[in-house]
C-alpha cells in the first residue's frame with residue numbers, strides 16, 4: 512500500500528472488543544490477567560499499551576522498517592538507543608546537531624566515559640579517518656538543525672559498514688514522507704515526533720524504528736527499563752496527527768519554497784538556506800536521497816541582534832517559539848533558543864550566528880506568510 516494509506520490504516524484496525532473505528536485511548540496502567548501467566552498480550556503500560564502499539568506499528572510501516580518504538584520525547588528515544596553503548600565506546604557525529612542531542616552527548620554520556628568525535632560530515636576524507644577501533648556508532652542528522660546542511664546517508668552508512676559500526680539517522684526534519692534512511696541501509700532511525708509527525712504542536716514525543724530484531728529487542732529493553740515511554744493519550748494524539756503527514760508535508764514544502772524565493776530577493780536578507788534552492792551546497796545530495804526538501808527555511812538577516820530582535824518582535828503570523836513542524840509558522844532565534852547549549856566557537860564555525868533566524872513554515876496561506884515577513888523586515 513502507498514504511504515498515505517498506510518498512515519491511515521496500519522496498526523489501526525477496528526477495535527476487536529467494540530468495533531470502534533478509531534484506535535481507543537487505552538488509558539490504563541495495568542491489564543487484568545485471566546490466570547498467572549495468561550493475558551491478552553499486555554501486562555503493564557510501561558512495557559506495552561495497545562494505543563502505543565498502534566502508533567509503533569504505523570511508524571514502522573511509514574519508515575519501511577519492521578519494528579517501531581514510541582517514547583515520551585525525542586531525547587528519550589535517543590537515550591534508549593545510546594544506552595546500547597558501554598564505557599570506552601566511541602561515537603562519531605557531525606558538528607551540526609540538534610542542541611539537545613549535543614547536550615545529551617557531551618553532558619550526560621561523556622561523563623560516563625563514552626567518547627565523541629565531532630566532525631564535518633560533508634568531508635569524506637575526514638569521515639573515513641574518524642573511525643577508531645572503539646567506534647560503535649555514527650550519528651547522522653540530515654537535514655541539520657538549523658543550517659539545513661545535507662549529509663550523504665548512503666555514503667556514510669557505507670563507511671559504517673566497512674568498520675562494522677551502527678548508523679543512526681535522526682530523520683526528524685525530513686520525516687519518512689521525504690526520506691527513508693532504512694532503505695539507504697541505515698540501522699536505526701530516531702525521531703522527535705513532537706515535530707512534523709505529530710504536527711500540531713500539542714505533544715512531545717519520540718520514536719525509534721529499526722529492521723533488525725536484535726537491535727529492536729535491545730532498544731525495547733531500554734525503553735522498558737529506563738521507562739521513557741509515551742502515554743496512551745500522547746500516543747493517540749500522535750497517531751491522529753500522523754494520518755495527515757503526507758498532505759501536510761506537501762503543503763509545508765510548497766509554502767517553504769514560496770518563503771525561500773521571496774526572501775532570496777529581499778534587499779534586507781544576506782542569505783537563505785533551503786535545500787531545495789539550486790545554489791544550496793547540499794542540493795544534489797538532497798535530490799538524490801530525498802523526495803522533497805521539507806518545510807524549514809533558515810535566513811541570515813542583514814544586521815545583528817538588534818535588527819533580528821526588531822524583525823522577530825514585529826512578526827504577526829509567525830510566532831517566536833522553540834520547536835518546528837506544526838501547522839502554525841514559527842520563527843526561532845537558534846543562537847539563544849534551540850542552540851543555547853552549544854559552545855560559542857562551535858556555533859560560529861557551523862554558521863549559527865547572531866543574524867540567523869530559522870523559520871518553520873506552516874500551513875497558513877503562503878501570501879499571508881510572505882506579507883508578514885515583508886512588513887516585519889520593513890521595521891528595521
Ligand SMILES: *Cc1c(COP(=O)(O)O)cnc(C)c1O
Nearest residue numbers: 584585586609656683703705716
Ligand atoms: C526537537 C528535536 C529533537 C529532540 O526531541 P524532543 O522531542 O524535543 O525531545 C531531536 N532531534 C531533532 C532534529 C529535533 O528537532
